[in-house]
Amino acid sequence: xxxxxxxxxxxxxxxxxxxxxxxxxxxxxxxxxxxxxxxxxxxxxxxxxxxxxxxxxxxxxxxxxxxxxxxxxxxxxxxxxxxxxxxxxxxxxxxxxxxxxxxxxxxxxxxxxxxxxxxxxxxxxxxxxxxxxxxxxxxxxxxxxxxxxxxxxxxxxxxxxxxxxxxxxxxxxxxxxxxxxxxxxxxxxxxxxxxxxxxxxxxxxxxxxxxxxxxxxx
Numbered sequence: 001x002x003x004x005x006x007x008x009x010x011x012x013x014x015x016x017x018x019x020x021x022x023x024x025x026x027x028x029x030x031x032x033x034x035x036x037x038x039x040x041x042x043x044x045x046x047x048x049x050x051x052x053x054x055x056x057x058x059x060x061x062x063x064x065x066x067x068x069x070x071x072x073x074x075x076x077x078x079x080x081x082x083x084x085x086x087x088x089x090x091x092x093x094x095x096x097x098x099x100x101x102x103x104x105x106x107x108x109x110x111x112x113x114x115x116x117x118x119x120x121x122x123x124x125x126x127x128x129x130x131x132x133x134x135x136x137x138x139x140x141x142x143x144x145x146x147x148x149x150x151x152x153x154x155x156x157x158x159x160x161x162x163x164x165x166x167x168x169x170x171x172x173x174x175x176x177x178x179x180x181x182x183x184x185x186x187x188x189x190x191x192x193x194x195x196x197x198x199x200x201x202x203x204x205x206x207x208x209x210x211x212x213x214x215x216x217x218x
Contacts, residue, residue, distance in 0.1 A: 009205045010129035013146070016197040017122045020153075023191035024115050027056035027073065030101070030165060030178070031185040037065040038101070038169055038181035049172055050086060052101035056187050057112045057160075060099050062086065080105035100170045101178055107163020111156045115191075118152035121145050122198060129205070139209055146202035153195045160188070 023029075031054035032038060038051055050071050053063035061073040062084060074084045080102045085094040102108050125145035165184070169176045 009142075009201045009208070010126065012197060012201045012204075013122065013126040013129050016194045016201060017119075017126050019190050019194035019197070020115075020119060020122060023187050023194060024057060024119060026187035026190070027059045027061065028054050028185045028187040029056040029160070029191070030054060030182045030188065032063070032182050036181050037063070037068070038171060038176045038178075051171060052099055052169070054185065055099065055101060057108075057115060060101070076102070076108075078109055080108055098170065101182065102164055103167025103169065103178065104163035107159040107167075111159040111164070114152045114156040114159065118149050118156060121149040121152060125149060125201075139205065143202065143205050143209060146198060146205060150195070150199050150202055153191075153198065156191075157195065 032051065037049070049065040050062040051065055053061045053068075053070065055061065055076065059073055059075050060082060062071040062082075063069060064071050071086050072084050074082045076082050076099050080099055081096050082099045083094070083096045085092055122145075125142050128142035128145060129139070165178055165182070167178050169178045169181070
């Protein structure tokens with residue numbers, strides 16, 4: 001009976017893994033609030049300034065301060081720099097510069113690393129759970145993989161929130177609070193949903209194993 005019940009955690013772990021894949025790939029973890037152009041000199045005048053509009057763990061986008069239109073998107077390197085070509089009036093300017101909305105580059109890159117580790121451990125847990133439906137002995141390994149994934153996702157949340165969202169951005173007009181100018185967006189919400197679901201699956205699988213173990217010793 002316990003083995004049959006393991007089919008439910010297996011399905012839920014697949015859903016959690018799918019959500020985590022989508023969340024990790026999107027660049028909409030944090031977005032600037034409507035009407036704000038943090039770090040720019042004057043968002044209303046004809047200033048050609050740009051500001052970070054939204055970003056995720058791998059790439060970010062810039063928008064023009066004058067009208068809020070997207071100026072371009074690019075990969076964020078390990079040094080939290082971005083190589084981007086922008087059209088300023090009639091000229092095209094290409095430059096490599098620090099992505100201003102990221103305060104602690106170490107925390108940002110750590111979040112990137114730990115979400116990759118979470119993906120691998122969650123994939124392992126899912127495979128073990130699916131196999132464990134037929135071979136119950138593998139369910140103990142799946143529990144370890146699930147809790148390890150929960151741990152990695154917890155570190156990801158801590159690094160991203162404390163080191164990025166609660167941090168200080170940099171712009172031409174000076175520094176600004178990221179939290180006061182940006183909001184958590186759907187990419188991070190998907191990550192949070194996967195995080196919560198993984199925790200539920202870990203608790204469920206642990207409970208089912210404990211029930212099976214107590215029955216075997218009865």
